[in-house]
Amino acid sequence: MTAPRLTRSNAPRPATGIVHLGLGAFARAFVCPFVAEAMAASGGDWGILGVSLQSARTRDALAPQGWAYTAVTLGPDGSDARMIEALTGVLVAPEDPQAVLAAMADPAVRIVSLTVTEKGYCHNPATGLLNPDHPDIAHDLMHPLPVSAPGFIVRALALRHRAGLAPFTVLTCDNLPENGRLVRAIVTDLARRIDPALADWIVANCRFPATMVDRITPATTSADIAMVERLTGHQDAAPVLHEPFRQWVIEDDFVAGARPDLGAVGAQLVGDVTAFEHMKLRMLNGTHSALAYLGYLGGHETIADTVADPAYAAFVQRLWAEIMPAVTAPPAVRLTDYAAALATRYANPAIRHRTWQIAMDGSQKLPQRLLGTLTAALDAGRPAPGLCLVVAGWMRYVGGIDEAGRPIEVKDPLAARLRAVSDSAATPAGKVAALLGVTEVFPTALAPRLRAPVTQAAELLWAQGARAAVARLAGQSSAA
Ligand code: CS2
16 A cells, blocks of 8 residues: 655745755755744744756655645654745746746845855856856856856846845855855855946845855665655655754844744854854865765775774764864864764764765865964975875766776766876876866865875775775775
8 A cells, every 4th residue: 555645734825935956865854843943933934936957856846735745753662753934936937037036026035045056057167266167057147047046136136126125145055164254255246247337236235144054865765765664654755864963154144134033943143153164174074075085095985984984983083183273263162072982973864875975076165174284384384295195086086987887977077188188197196196286176376285195095006995095094094
């Protein structure tokens, strides 16, 4: 007997107050539950209209369910399912960009939030500036109906400006350094190329609070969908699964102060997010990427599998020891406690977060996750061989062939170029030299300083394989 399809409850549906760009699993496991809880606690019309910038998949899955879905907390000792009803609808931007702009220009919408991943900002990761040669930006400069997230924000703000309305707050929830400042620079740069008066109005009136977001949320698989049906007795075509932990630190700087009461449900509203952001990007995302590249090369499928391997468990501790001197602890946080909590989170066996998933888009992730930390270590004269091995691991990964000679499906906006650059040299030293020349990833001032230590790491990695190299750097005499 098949289980009945999940449907929305009879609870009154909130009016839309937020348009969310990039309705992936993370948004539905993090932003939507937080906002739903804030409305339950303190009221307010903060229903979320989701916008998919690419595919119709989520819209098609959620429409028959009245936009409701299941969020499952996966703890080491059991799981817990809840229905999330914060969504008021889902639009698919390529099908109807006009409808997306109309929704964003509606005065009832006071926040446009984003989880579009690093590459969705169409910027140069090494500089943080808009890349005007990005094909989507080139398109959006010429056409009033945009395709990129920055394009939608600018064209929607133009509509509001023309109509004499207040702007919305742009709430970025992506893992980028000083993400509020970064998105403001990108949006105002794009606006200035279209209409300088619009750019001035945005600078004067719009708000771009920085945020630190944190909840490990692997992509949902068909096995997960079957598990959720067994758990809840309902068929849900698009559930999300996530760890118990969550942390949202938000700079309290919204247009007219308008926002859901997120502080009532555990978000931290602060004056300055920078220290939280740096800590999370460097200590969590930096080691996540490290375990992703070196774990994948060492034959591990998930992060939990990787840290169950004692060589990697010891290596990640070594990485934290290299990273912590380059991190300023936020108020009331002890970095050693933060690292210990991360180790426990990574080990959660219920979370099957694939190394391959985290390895995606490394060209967009490396600068803020690893290269800032490496620069700080070099400036202070501290050797950082563990971090250099991670850079070498990324270089080996983007070469596209694993240690057993099998192809790797490298997902990265620069994948084809990275592969060609890697193939242009035959030796590890040659590959390191060639890849350090990719200026979107390696700032020109940093590249020459990385050459010797990353070459040394690469020679070890190519000669001995990832697992033995990790064991060696972790101080374990044998990889057995
Ligand atoms: C991960 C993040 O996929 C990745 O690159 O490092 O998505 C990570 O799981 C989240 O930032 C945790 O909050």
